[in-house]
Amino acid sequence: MILSLVKADFLKIKRKGMWLLCLIGPFGVVALQMVNYGVRKDYLFDQMDDRWLYYILNINSFTPLAIVLGIVILTSFMASIEDETNAWKQLVALPVSKREVYLSKFTVVSCVLFLSSVLLFLFMSGYGLTLGLGADIPYLRLMEYSFLPFFAAFPVLGLQLWVATVSKNQAIPVTLGVVGVILAYSAPLLPDWVIWKWPALSNDWDHSYINALLGIGFGLVLYLLGMIDFKRRDVK
């Protein structure tokens, strides 16, 4: 049941440019470092003994922005596909549970974002290798900074999808999203409990996996709240 819904949702995002977005996000993040390293490679190499780590941290200063922005666009997109001709009523009048309709949207956005993370890993490793950052390639660290921000961003995903699906006007989730991007940008200034800070993977304990675990946990809570609210509402 849920599988056919997900398949149908993947069909619906055809020709909407979502796959392009999925590619542009990680590419953009790495491209910024291409400019950075292209212009002042020697200077950057002098900044830290561990050149790989410094490179990864540079990349990671933009990853959270890309992820939060990506979530805002993707969730709003998913909702607007159904909003456009009010296809919600047609979808919900099919023999499907409203919970699964919501889960399906969540799954599709997660899949696209996860694919972006895989691409980020590939681009980040690939460009890193061409820079000659050292023979010792820190694969684990590369994976950490490719995939953990995705998990740490789950609460943002849960919140944005919730607001996007129940809002009649997509200006509301987009406004919330813009605020979110600004918060993600100001991550170093924020206390640890602000969810938009989590994709930056920094916290007082200095363990990045804490952000990912917190993200999954709190993301699940927000997902459930959104799903319950979506189910409760009348379809217009």
Place this chain on the structure above:
Amino acid sequence: MEYIVETKHLTKSFGKEKAVSNLEMKIPKGEIYGFLGPNGAGKTTTIRMLLGLMRPTSGSVQLFGKDMKNNRIEILKNVGSLVENPSYYPHLTAKENLEASRKILNVPKKRIDEVLQQVRLHEVANKKVKGFSLGMKQRLGIAAAMLHQPELLILDEPTNGLDPSGIIEMRQLIQSLPEEYGMTVLISSHLLSEIDQMATRVGVVSKGKMIFQDSIETMRKFAQASIQVKVNDNEAAWRSLLANGQKADLEKESVTLQAEDDEQVAASIRYLVQLGFSIYRVQEEKRSLENIFLEMTKEEQAG
């Protein structure tokens, strides 16, 4: 009698306002049920509750003898619907639009071609719906509703936006459904003439209340003709007729006979001629269903 649709004390309030109040709808199997009412009478709200899109404030909806509240998914497997304006995904082709529903309904792929053929969209199957006319979108919506050969088809204003030939085609298609597939059809409309030509049963709703529900024949009985007679002295003629035992009403410029059959009309006219009245005109005035419908909804509004 076996009812496919049965609502009991169905009520839906939006804030203080009751959009639907205490509505009892009964649709027997195999009927084409015309759901009539002026704009804003609560037709669409009722249909949304029948489909489980909205929760009733109170009362219950039973489809196929099962309660909507607890068997929504099971019930909807046998229901096809088109609610208000057609919904579609403009960036997808007609075929892809149906495919999105087909994946969920889990019916064979060949059904897509079959329904597209039925609504005559097979030639534009691979064109994006964005460029379709309203009538084509409407037909696509009907195709989607029939995809899984449902036992109950609920169509809200299905002929909206169709051109005359499209309306005729749609009418023929809908009329063939009960016979060919044993479907029961619910069609809502604010146009009586449309319902008059398709429906076998009628429900009239006004201000959220069901004010008439019976077979179309019963409704037509209200439409009995009356005979208008225009003579040189209407009042005198009217008195003479009454004296003769013929029911009649005096109008401004004519006398209206309430005759049961043709012979009675003939006898009354003969009588008037014998009395020496000059008869200018004898004409039949049919009360159209339209008039009855208007009267019904007016009474409701007055009371």
